[in-house]
Amino acid sequence: MIVLSESIEQIEQSASANENKLMTEAAQLLGCKVYYIPRDFERCGNAENALWYIPEYAIETAGIWVGYIPELERYEAIYQAALAKGIKLLNTPLEHRIALEFDLFYPHLKGLTPESVIITSTNECIQAGELLGYPVFIKGAVQSRKQQGWESCVANNQEELIRLTEWLLKLKYSSRSKVIVRKLVKLRHQRLAPNGFPMGREFRCFIYNQQILKYGYYWDGQDNLSQLSKHEEKQVLSLAILAAERLRVPYIAIDIGQLESGEWIVIETADAQFAGVCQIPALELWNKLKDISSYS
Structure with a gap:
């Protein structure tokens, strides 16, 4: 490798x-x-x-x-x-885009992830808000701004949606000129980040050719929700593999989260080359990656 x-x-x-x-x-x-x-x-x-x-x-x-x-x-x-x-x-330029850009992976994941609308201007905010209903979660095509806190990601009305959309479109690195408006869902959580963002029960799965390499809890620190029962583990990994099969990107990271209702959903995906390892030990992941040809 x-x-x-x-x-x-x-x-x-x-x-x-x-x-x-x-x-x-x-x-x-x-x-x-x-x-x-x-x-x-x-x-x-x-x-x-x-x-x-x-x-x-x-x-x-x-x-x-x-x-x-x-x-x-x-x-x-x-x-x-x-x-x-x-x-x-491991990923061609097109596969890199499919894994990373929300508007490209979303059509493959309908039914597995919250309903979303892709917009490219503030003129489309009214229709997006009417379709999804407020509040809505808003992010760039590549990244959200959750480092800045909950209010940087959630619009409670049309005015806030227009403001956040205008801001995100200026951040070319995060948006690639597209903004994603998502139906806001409530993830099961016990903690809030220092900026007030709910630390939802979420797991990141690293997958190569539809096979799980490693997975781990998304957030740093101690959290009672970081442990999965055997049944829960099966649910999380099965959903991640299903999403990977639909996307057909060789090396991909898929985030799976649990709603307050107990249901598991796909949060988002990424080109795994650039995805944080979260609570996965780096040596354990590389131990799988170094012999990647054996997974082909």
Whole structure:
């Protein structure tokens, strides 16, 4: 397994930077070959220059990118440059988009996830609000803003929906010019994050070719809801696999949450290359990933 890592020593100290470092070190400990790549093309100019020192592999070899969620154009460029070196990232650019962009994966997951409307302008807010009813959950096509708290994700009326939509559309990295308005559901929870966001009972599943590699509780810290009974575990993993079968993305992370009613739903999906490992030990996940060819 080849690893393209953006964990180059830098001043930034963030959760994402720390996780990239953790994942890179775990891959090295288990014998994966790691090549470091810059976070952007500011100095090197293009993807070919970013990968210039990587040797060409005579036999096509599987690769994983450890880093920050890239702009689509950057993913496409790195994917093609790596392929020219004989390194094939687990997800093609299209598969990367399907896993990451809500408007692309949602049609495959209808019935498994809350009803949602995709909008591209504030002009569409009235219709979205009327269709779903308030309050609604709102997020970008790629990421929500839950780090900023509940009020950054929930609109209680048309005025708030227009304001949040306008804000999200300016955040190209999170929205990719699309905003997702979702029917608000109540997840079972016992804790609130420091910013007031409910820490719903949610599990992240890492899946390769419709097979569970590892899964773990989404939130950090101690939580009585983090333990699953055998029956619950079967429900969570079966739903995650069903979603993966519908999406047909090779390497994907799928978040499964429990409603207050007890029902399990799909929260969202992601390209697993850029998904946080949550409470999954990095070494245990890489122990599954390092021999990925055996799952093909």
